[in-house]
Amino acid sequence: MEEIYIDTGNTINVAVQSHALLLLTKAKEQHKRYEGQLRLCRQVSPHADVTYFVKAVSQENSTLTFVQTHQEFKPAVALAADDQKSLCRQLILDRLTEESVLRKRSSLQAKAMEMTVSLKHNQDIISTLSNVCQRSNRLTFKLSSTSFFSSSSSFFFFYFWPALSPSCKTLAQRSGGAWFDSRQSQTKD
CATH class of the missing domain: 1.20.5 (Single alpha-helices involved in coiled-coils or other helix-helix interfaces)
Known part of the structure; x- marks a missing residue:
C-alpha cells in the first residue's frame, strides 16, 4: 500500500x-x-500622430481629385439623301437584324424631319401672332389717342380688325365696301 x-x-x-x-x-x-x-502605447505621440494623419489625408485627397471636362452640345447633322451609307458607327448584331435596324433608323429620321418642320411652322405662327399683337397694340393706341368714332360699327371693325379670323376679314371686306378701303388706308399710315 x-x-x-x-x-x-x-x-x-x-x-x-x-x-x-x-x-x-x-x-x-x-x-x-x-x-x-x-511599448506601442508608450511610443504614441498625439501631436506627431495628428500631423501624420493630416498629411496622409491631404495626400489621399490630392490623388483623388479629377478634372471634369465640359463638352459643348453639337446637334446631329441631317444626312442628305445622296450620301452613301457607311458602316462606321453602326452596330450590326447579325445579318438578319440589319434590315430592321435600317428601317427603324429611317423611321426615326422621318420623325425627326417631321418634328423639324413642325418646329419651323410653330415658330412662324409665333412670329405672326407677335406681329398681330404689335399691330393691335398700335391700333389701340391710335384709337385711344384720337376722338371716339361716331358709328359703333366702324369702331368695332377698326378696333377688332387684327383679332378677326381670315374668314371674318373676308366677310367684312365684302360687306364693308368703301368703308373698309378707307379704314385700311388709314391703318397702314
Whole structure:
C-alpha cells in the first residue's frame, strides 16, 4: 500500500508540475504580448500622430481629385439623301437584324424631319401672332389717342380688325365696301 501511495503521489506531483509549467508558459506568452502593446502605447505621440494623419489625408485627397471636362452640345447633322451609307458607327448584331435596324433608323429620321418642320411652322405662327399683337397694340393706341368714332360699327371693325379670323376679314371686306378701303388706308399710315 505504501508503494501505491508513493506512486500515486509521484503521479499527482508530476501532473501538477506539468500543469504549472503549462500555465507558466501561457503566462509568459501573455506577458510578451502585453509588453509589446505597452511599448506601442508608450511610443504614441498625439501631436506627431495628428500631423501624420493630416498629411496622409491631404495626400489621399490630392490623388483623388479629377478634372471634369465640359463638352459643348453639337446637334446631329441631317444626312442628305445622296450620301452613301457607311458602316462606321453602326452596330450590326447579325445579318438578319440589319434590315430592321435600317428601317427603324429611317423611321426615326422621318420623325425627326417631321418634328423639324413642325418646329419651323410653330415658330412662324409665333412670329405672326407677335406681329398681330404689335399691330393691335398700335391700333389701340391710335384709337385711344384720337376722338371716339361716331358709328359703333366702324369702331368695332377698326378696333377688332387684327383679332378677326381670315374668314371674318373676308366677310367684312365684302360687306364693308368703301368703308373698309378707307379704314385700311388709314391703318397702314
